[in-house]
Amino acid sequence: MPHVTFIHGIANKPPADDLLRIWRRTLADAAEPLPLGDLGVTSSLVYWADLMYGDPDSDLSAHEGVLENTPQAVDASGGESPPQPRNAEEAAFLARLRSEMTELSDAEMAAPDAPAVPAQPQGALERVPLPWFLKKRIMNAFLRDxxxxxxxxxxxxxxxxxxxxxxxxxxxxxxxxCDAAVTRPHIVVSHSMGTVIAYDCLKRVGTCANVDGFITIGSPLGLDEIQDKLRPEWNRANGFPRSKVARDWVNIFDRLDPVCGFDPALANDYRDNDVGTIKDQVVVNDGAWRHSATKYLRQPVFGATLRGMLDL
Incomplete structure (x- = not known):
């Protein structure tokens, strides 16, 4: 019986069971439906929002994933403070990563005349047509996580x-x-910061079980700052976690997804014996907030990819 392990990304979430139900329902209701239960596909969720954001946001469960579908829901998850570096290495890391998202200072973000999209955007967040108070909260949550x-x-x-x-x-x-109840083929589907966690475990944790396929959506793994922290196990020529991923890695991204940054394609950064085997797929999510997991899950290319990996 095929199995899918999901792992979520930044921002507070509904309770784990509700979030998994929302994602499964999203797949079932997509333009090209993929009803996992009807197809005999089991699933599980790696949930970590409670470690960063406190209590699950149960109010969001009634709205079928509103947290991920609107920028206002990112605002509702709280005004996260930026992380405080403990040493010079961490300070340099945060400064470089912040510069990938925006060139603006906090004061410039707060200016009443700050344009939502500058004439010449220099960072990933600057291309997103959202108010700067929302962009700052998104950035702080991402940097902290x-x-x-x-x-x-x-x-x-x-x-x-x-x-x-x-x-x-x-x-x-x-x-x-590694749950003994998980059967094959086994596919890991990861979103946002969840792609970093999944990759880290598949590449750098020897006790991690083998899986058959890996899907990343809205992934920041293309950012140099993150890659540097995945060394020494990661290197550009052998970044593909081949010892743990038996078949394909497919990376799906929207070019206006701010979490992907300016380097959303991964094939050249995570090569398999110096061969670019990752399949990078470009999609266009609707609305101003392009990072939503449920928007990615609705994309036909995602459904077709997952269906193929599950041998359905």
Whole structure:
């Protein structure tokens, strides 16, 4: 029986069971339906939003994924503060990653006359036609999640006990992917920051189970700053996690998705024995907020890719 393991990205989420139901329903209701249950496909979800954002946003469950479908929902997830570097290495990392998203200072973002889309956009966020107060919150959430994971920061939302973020999320991923109930073919579908987590585990954690296929959507893995933190296991000539991914890796992106940055294609950065085997696929999501997971899941190319990987 085929199986899909999903892993989500940035921003607060509905409870895990609700989020998995929303994603499965999105696939079933797509223009080219892929009803996993009717097709005998089981699924699971690697959930980590509670480690960064506190309690799941149960109010969003009733709205069938509103969190990912509107920029206002990113605002509703809270005004995350930017991460505070603990040393010069972390400060340099955050500065470089921030520059990929925008060249504007906080003061320039807050200026009442700051254009939503500058005449000559210099960063990924500057191409997105959203108000700057939303863009800043999106940026801070992304910077914090990436920083805390890649540097294994000990962190907890208010009222929780702090944990080492990378170690804890890695264990959740491994436990889910290695579940004895999971059958083959087994496909990992990852979104946003979830693509970094999934890749890190598939490439850098020896105890991770083998899977048959890997799909990344809205992935920031093309950013040099992230690649540098995946060394020494990652290098451009042998970045493909071939020891864990038996078949294909397909990367789907929208060029106006700000989390992908200016380098959304991955084939040349994650080569397989110096051969570019990743299949990069360009899509156009609707609306101003192009990073939505459910918008990617509705794309015909996504449905066709997943269906093919599952041998349906």
């Amino acid at each position: 990436v920083h805390h994971y890649l540097f294994d920061v000990e962190y907890a939302p208010p009222g929780r006990s702090a944990v080492h973020i990378q170690q804890t999320i890695r264990q959740r991923f491994i436990d889910t992917v």
